[in-house]
Amino acid sequence: MLSKKTQYAFHALTYLAENQDKGPILISEISEMRKISLKFLENILLELKKSGILGSKKGKGGGYYLIKPPEEIGLAKIIRLLDGPIALLPCVSLNYYEKCENCQEEICGLNVVMSEVRDNTLKVLENKSLKDVLREH
Amino acid sequence: MLSKKTQYAFHALTYLAENQDKGPILISEISEMRKISLKFLENILLELKKSGILGSKKGKGGGYYLIKPPEEIGLAKIIRLLDGPIALLPCVSLNYYEKCENCQEEICGLNVVMSEVRDNTLKVLENKSLKDVLREH
DNA sequence: TCATTAGTCTATTAAAATGGTAGGGAATAT
DNA sequence: ATATTCCCTACCATTTTAATAGACTAATGA
Numbered sequence: 001m002l003s004k005k006t007q008y009a010f011h012a013l014t015y016l017a018e019n020q021d022k023g024p025i026l027i028s029e030i031s032e033m034r035k036i037s038l039k040f041l042e043n044i045l046l047e048l049k050k051s052g053i054l055g056s057k058k059g060k061g062g063g064y065y066l067i068k069p070p071e072e073i074g075l076a077k078i079i080r081l082l083d084g085p086i087a088l089l090p091c092v093s094l095n096y097y098e099k100c101e102n103c104q105e106e107i108c109g110l111n112v113v114m115s116e117v118r119d120n121t122l123k124v125l126e127n128k129s130l131k132d133v134l135r136e137h
Numbered sequence: 138m139l140s141k142k143t144q145y146a147f148h149a150l151t152y153l154a155e156n157q158d159k160g161p162i163l164i165s166e167i168s169e170m171r172k173i174s175l176k177f178l179e180n181i182l183l184e185l186k187k188s189g190i191l192g193s194k195k196g197k198g199g200g201y202y203l204i205k206p207p208e209e210i211g212l213a214k215i216i217r218l219l220d221g222p223i224a225l226l227p228c229v230s231l232n233y234y235e236k237c238e239n240c241q242e243e244i245c246g247l248n249v250v251m252s253e254v255r256d257n258t259l260k261v262l263e264n265k266s267l268k269d270v271l272r273e274h
Numbered sequence: 275t276c277a278t279t280a281g282t283c284t285a286t287t288a289a290a291a292t293g294g295t296a297g298g299g300a301a302t303a304t
Numbered sequence: 305a306t307a308t309t310c311c312c313t314a315c316c317a318t319t320t321t322a323a324t325a326g327a328c329t330a331a332t333g334a
Binding site for chain 3: 140141142174175176177180194195196197198199
């Protein structure tokens with residue numbers, strides 16, 4: 001399951017996407033509109049900014065905004081950023097790979113199946129963008 | 138990611154499947170062969186027994202054994218049993234469904250995408266059995 | 275320049291989940 | 305009877321999750 005953090009990130013990002021024309025959006029506005037704890041959301045948006053997904057502006061008229069158009073922001077990237085691996089096992093993770101301790105991957109049947117699950121999952125997540133989860137698209 | 142509990146369960150179950158002909162297998166044997174903490178494994182096997190996947194026998198000559206042939210033990214079932222939902226969001230889970238608080242599912246784009254992910258994942262997990270993850274099959 | 279606005283950063287906290295341990299109790303075979 | 309083996313309840317330590325607090329920095333504009 002995705003963490004609340006990631007779920008909130010999606011809420012916030014879609015809000016930003018749906019209001020792109022309005023210029024920078026206040027954290028507090030997103031917090032109110034999408035019912036997310038203000039301080040928690042602060043952390044999340046900051047993290048998204050540091051990863052190059054969002055831009056920000058301080059002072060009056062400031063706020064957060066998308067740096068790239070929604071169709072260029074992949075869902076897999078967001079999940080990996082905030083939740084870590086998408087794969088079900090460390091030994092089949094593409095981005096967070098860790099070797100199995102007690103089984104030889106080459107002959108491990110689980111490895112094969114879980115790789116297949118990963119591929120099927122990524123087939124969706126890597127090819128869908130923020131744009132695909134907006135209300136109007 | 139699957140918890141250690143679930144990963145250990147798979148290790149134990151494949152061991153049991155690969156040694157079905159030997160009659161009941163001791164927890165301690167599985168623990169040693171698959172390098173799993175004995176006491177932790179006890180809990181796991183007990184849980185699998187209570188769910189009707191394993192049978193057990195006490196006293197000398199006792200141990201755990203598969204009740205059904207490996208090809209009838211689905212991977213999705215084992216994961217759900219020990220780790221809970223397979224879906225990435227509560228509102229798209231088939232077995233552990235929970236309503237979204239702050240979004241209307243009918244018009245929620247995330248809901249659509251995550252349902253697709255779930256279906257793609259289940260397409261693999263529901264159609265693969267313990268037999269498919271054994272070394273010799 | 276100075277007050278206001280708004281993001282940045284570090285630390286803390288409470289609760290839950292995870293992974294593992296301890297130690298009897300109950301059933302069974304010999 | 306007794307050794308064997310699973311059964312059961314409780315407990316514990318650590319990590320993760322979700323959220324909060326508060327001070328700091330940067331930008332704006334009157």
